Amino acid sequence: MAFPRASQALSRFTVLDLTRVRAGPTCARQFADWGANVIKIDALLEEAGSEQLGGPRHGSDFQNLHRNKRAMTLNLKDPRGREVFMRLAEKADVVIENFRPDVKAKLGIDYESVRKVNPRIVYGSISGFGQDGPYHKRPGFDQIAQGMGGLMSITGAPGEGPMRVGIPVADLTAGLSCAMGILTALLEREVSGEGQWVQTSLLQAQIFMLDFQAARWLMEREVAPQAGNNHPTSIPTGVFKTSDGYINIATTGGRIWERCAQTLGAPEFITDPDYATAPARSKNRDALNARINKLTETKSTETWVNELNAAGVPCGPIYAIDQVFADAQVEHLGMAQDVPNVEGRHIRLVSQPFTLSRTPSKMAARPPEFGEQTEEVLAEFGFGRDEIADLRQRKVV
Structure with missing residues (x-):
């Protein structure tokens, strides 16, 4: 055969x-x-x-x-x-x-x-x-x-x-x-x-x-530091605690930041001089993250993921690996597939990332x-x- x-x-x-x-x-x-x-x-x-x-x-x-x-x-x-x-x-x-x-x-x-x-x-x-x-x-x-x-x-x-x-x-x-x-x-x-x-x-x-981090050094002579869960240039982007777990929120550009502030129930962030512009948000990143964290702790991960995405703000849960493969979109994409074998062994593996x-x-x-x-x-x-x-x-x- x-x-x-x-x-x-x-x-x-x-x-x-x-x-x-x-x-x-x-x-x-x-x-x-x-x-x-x-x-x-x-x-x-x-x-x-x-x-x-x-x-x-x-x-x-x-x-x-x-x-x-x-x-x-x-x-x-x-x-x-x-x-x-x-x-x-x-x-x-x-x-x-x-x-x-x-x-x-x-x-x-x-x-x-x-x-x-x-x-x-x-x-x-x-x-x-x-x-x-x-x-x-x-x-x-x-x-x-x-x-x-x-x-x-x-x-x-x-x-x-x-x-x-x-x-x-x-x-x-x-x-x-x-x-x-x-x-x-x-x-x-x-x-x-x-x-x-x-x-x-x-x-x-x-x-x-390293991509853009390497380019920051080669072009601008800037050595990137550790930033933990914070994105080095898009602010606020990072990990925030919810009432039952954690989420990632990613904001890029002024319009997404405004939608984020509105959805969080803090429209005052938009006009606050400490957070109104990208340079200001960068300078005051820690204070802004702390204020956002107090807000996100009031609702569940599922609620925030739904509300922020509905408003056009990128947001997602932070999964353990078992949760990754239980996600509806991951199942739809077929990222785990069974391998046929005459021995009857359980072989389920990660599939290719493109189709x-x-x-x-x-x-x-x-x-x-x-x-x-x-x-x-x-x-x-x-x-x-x-x-x-x-x-x-x-x-x-």
Whole structure:
């Protein structure tokens, strides 16, 4: 039976996934979820159950990263394993890896080596700090990138010291950036007929995500401080207590501020010289937030969310993660989807954040077991039955 594809959008592409942990698998997942033939190459260990980077294979983290892929085993440290990989790469469109820069060269599967057998290959590399430069040999880790990329210095409450973000944002954005780079290179290949090397790093991705905070320094030489839950430029924007929880209120521009003041039942804020203009609200932010907080505490979260949104003031509840997936709009968007599997396991995972009208993405296949489709994949690439048996006997696959 043919392997089910998650979509037809990228079904013409074959991707060799050499990645581990999170940033690389995030990149490869974008191709798997949109229908590419993604082959996860598991490092051949002594035992399939040996502890691997990325957590237990049936754990939620691994399952979420590796759905819609197939898996094969391969010992890349064996010269014959390298030969097998090159035969795969000769027919593939994309290779994705997140080894440290020197590791792939030692294995003989670096971009230049692969390019010799397939000039059309698009080779995606994710590292901690880049493929060259003074830090290129350092191991990469999300929290290190958050710190060096400036994010931790602007996260958290003022005076409480640096604070990491609650998700591995550097890993995730590096993976997504690499996927976008690979797609860009595939589009360019349609014109030139040649592949190329796509490179990104956790550090680059994190700095890019600073966005306007980085621009404030580069253009105006302003170092952004920690602001806690307060937005650095749109005031008042932040977290306010209600009678039964908390809400976010966001005001941008004078008209929304006026509507906000009216809905809060404090029209006097509009003409008060301390709050009438954006510079005044910025200067008196703490006092204004305290006054707003006294008002929001008088009603429930649901009431304020309804009243403020009805008045055209952006406002939303602050959910715990279980509440996120219970929200009516989240359910409507289909952000959680069940993954079919003959084992009857409960596999419910986060879906893609964008949709395509003709070629939608779906959860078509559960994440593969260790090396589950090794024979199937090798046969598709032209390996004979006896050859596969020999590779197994020699512990190459």
